[in-house]
Amino acid sequence: MGMIDVLAADWDIDKSDANLMKCIDVLFKYRFQELKFDVECNAEQHGVVGPADD
Numbered sequence: 001m002g003m004i005d006v007l008a009a010d011w012d013i014d015k016s017d018a019n020l021m022k023c024i025d026v027l028f029k030y031r032f033q034e035l036k037f038d039v040e041c042n043a044e045q046h047g048v049v050g051p052a053d054d
Contacts, residue, residue, distance in 0.1 A: 014020060 013024070
């Protein structure tokens with residue numbers, strides 16, 4: 001299940017509108033890159049090298 005399917009329950013998203021779908025895709029990719037950067041910076045500040053061993 002994609003993020004669009006999750007949001008479609010709350011929003012009226014016209015999946016047949018190619019421009020709208022491209023815009024939403026770009027926004028999600030940008031936000032993911034931003035989140036990944038924040039996580040990497042936070043890990044670097046706290047001296048975390050990799051994922052925790054469980």
